[in-house]
Amino acid sequence: MQAIIYYIRQLHHLSGVKLYLNLFGMVISGLLESSAILLLVPMLGMAGIQISGAGAGINLPVFSFLTDLPQSTVLVMVLGAYVLIILSQNLISRSVAIRNVDIQQSYSRELRYEVYSELLRSEWSFFLKKRTSDLINIMTTELARVLAGISSFLQFLTSLLFTLVQIGFAFWLSPSMTLGVLVCAVLLSVFSRRFIRKAKKLGSRSSLLGKMYLAGITDQLNGIKDIKSNTLESSRLAWLHEFTAEVKNEQLDYTRLRSNSQLLYKMSSALLIAGFIFVSFRFLHAEGPHLLLVILVFARLWPTFATLQSLMEQLAAVLPSFRQLQQLQAECREAAERGQTEGAETVAPLKLRQGLEARNVNFRYQPDHPEYSLQQVNVFIPANRMTAVVGRSGAGKSTLVDLLMGLMQPESGEILADGRPISGERLLPFRRSIGYVAQDPFLYNATIRDNLTMIKPDASEEELWEALEFASSADFVRALPEGLDTLIGDRGVRLSGGERQRLVLARAIIRKPSILVLDEATSALDTENEKKIQEALERLKHSVTLIIIAHRLSTIRGADQILVIDQGRVVQQGVYGGLASEKGGMFSRLLGSQEEAM
Numbered sequence: 001m002q003a004i005i006y007y008i009r010q011l012h013h014l015s016g017v018k019l020y021l022n023l024f025g026m027v028i029s030g031l032l033e034s035s036a037i038l039l040l041v042p043m044l045g046m047a048g049i050q051i052s053g054a055g056a057g058i059n060l061p062v063f064s065f066l067t068d069l070p071q072s073t074v075l076v077m078v079l080g081a082y083v084l085i086i087l088s089q090n091l092i093s094r095s096v097a098i099r100n101v102d103i104q105q106s107y108s109r110e111l112r113y114e115v116y117s118e119l120l121r122s123e124w125s126f127f128l129k130k131r132t133s134d135l136i137n138i139m140t141t142e143l144a145r146v147l148a149g150i151s152s153f154l155q156f157l158t159s160l161l162f163t164l165v166q167i168g169f170a171f172w173l174s175p176s177m178t179l180g181v182l183v184c185a186v187l188l189s190v191f192s193r194r195f196i197r198k199a200k201k202l203g204s205r206s207s208l209l210g211k212m213y214l215a216g217i218t219d220q221l222n223g224i225k226d227i228k229s230n231t232l233e234s235s236r237l238a239w240l241h242e243f244t245a246e247v248k249n250e251q252l253d254y255t256r257l258r259s260n261s262q263l264l265y266k267m268s269s270a271l272l273i274a275g276f277i278f279v280s281f282r283f284l285h286a287e288g289p290h291l292l293l294v295i296l297v298f299a300r301l302w303p304t305f306a307t308l309q310s311l312m313e314q315l316a317a318v319l320p321s322f323r324q325l326q327q328l329q330a331e332c333r334e335a336a337e338r339g340q341t342e343g344a345e346t347v348a349p350l351k352l353r354q355g356l357e358a359r360n361v362n363f364r365y366q367p368d369h370p371e372y373s374l375q376q377v378n379v380f381i382p383a384n385r386m387t388a389v390v391g392r393s394g395a396g397k398s399t400l401v402d403l404l405m406g407l408m409q410p411e412s413g414e415i416l417a418d419g420r421p422i423s424g425e426r427l428l429p430f431r432r433s434i435g436y437v438a439q440d441p442f443l444y445n446a447t448i449r450d451n452l453t454m455i456k457p458d459a460s461e462e463e464l465w466e467a468l469e470f471a472s473s474a475d476f477v478r479a480l481p482e483g484l485d486t487l488i489g490d491r492g493v494r495l496s497g498g499e500r501q502r503l504v505l506a507r508a509i510i511r512k513p514s515i516l517v518l519d520e521a522t523s524a525l526d527t528e529n530e531k532k533i534q535e536a537l538e539r540l541k542h543s544v545t546l547i548i549i550a551h552r553l554s555t556i557r558g559a560d561q562i563l564v565i566d567q568g569r570v571v572q573q574g575v576y577g578g579l580a581s582e583k584g585g586m587f588s589r590l591l592g593s594q595e596e597a598m
């Protein structure tokens, strides 16, 4: 419940008076509806003369003045008032409904924005610990359930207010009967608590199933090539078949639960009405109009209890979603980057003058894991020089580079740019100064032009082609039927691995970064294109700080500095020729194994 209150408070904060106005509008609408029903009483009274044969009508004091007027006038007055009341009630309902959507949609926008911006502000290491599909699930399904839950909660509040009004109205009509109905309602609600507990359990199960489904289907669609090439289709379909059976059972259980509780309320309503009428008629000798009153009070009051119960079950079922969203937001806040990360477009990039430094850096991915991915790392990356990072697979190269880019924080030690930590106000200018090409290049499902201008929206045609020339992609882009406006498919699937790498390199260079980080950015290229890019990098190396992770050591001959990493430690440092001549060193061993492989 605490999680629901947290989000309701936010809603309250955002909509303020509007929310109260709406709640008030709903109560007024309820009151008007009741008054319309009340007007039915004299009408029924008039009819009652024939129905009951008692000839007395209903002797409610509020209608006593009607007895002095001619029946035709009374009829016109009552019917006119009835139409007027119904009209006002519907006008109020209409404006309340529109304002409700306004409040809910504004809150929905706000909440989605808040959650996504908290997610984007989180450190890179936060994403390493999370499954992407789980985050997608929370951002889509769970968030939608939370919004539906908030709507149920508001409905619950108005139904509660409405019920209170109805109780007051019923009490005024007949206190003893209303008390009787209330006692029955309390007894029934105690009995119905188990429905709510069960709804909460089913809600958790439904959340879990949703999460499992998205995780499974995302994994499989990401690996569709593997599935097809290894003919795994039938096993994947079997998984889906089994899974959907579980979903079906869960949905059936939930529907059963809700139908059972509604059945209970409807049956008890019928039984109670029958009981009350029997007692009133048999023992209290009540007449026709009073029996109608019994039905009236019941027919108005009891469904509102059933609605309250149904809304409580709906709320209980979405409670796990509220908890998940709240937990994700708390985790994001804990993992928030130390520094401003919003409004990047307007921030001027930092110009690196001396260099980047890792000082006494220790890092491990899991705090409780005994193994460190980096240990006692002390390196200096001079500005406007080419630094290469080499080592065996798993040595810690990417980890070091991620730390140097400020994507993760060291467990101990510091990362400094020009002698000062990259945090607070410096984080954003520092990020703006970096161009990065990842090991696994990522492109958006858009045109080549869109992919390039994403980084620099105001890039001119000339700048685009200059970047493409640099990344030796101009020729293949020109050869495409629609050139820069060619759609490249999901993650750039319509391009070859090498073409993707070159485009990502062009994208990284387009902002003219002062630090360019390439994490095995040329691994998928043929020798000719790799050579061209190497030459382009050589030309850049005195105006840009280049950090290159490379497996193929032949590509880093021209580096001003090579850092050799092994088991999380910097074991050698120097230039190509010097390191190659250190016999028995890690670099010459790496060199040896590559020569053997050729």
Ligand SMILES: Nc1ncnc2c1ncn2[C@@H]1O[C@H](COP(=O)(O)OP(=O)(O)OP(=O)(O)O)[C@@H](O)[C@H]1O
Residues within 6 Å of the ligand: 128, 365, 366, 373, 391, 392, 393, 394, 395, 396, 397, 398, 399, 400
């Ligand atoms: N997200 C992660 N969670 C836990 N451990 C990780 C994670 N990423 C990397 N590691 C571990 O940290 C160590 C260094 O990994 P890193 O990716 O930095 O190596 P690398 O030298 O870049 O390797 P490669 O050349 O294969 O890319 C490895 O032991 C690896 O298993």
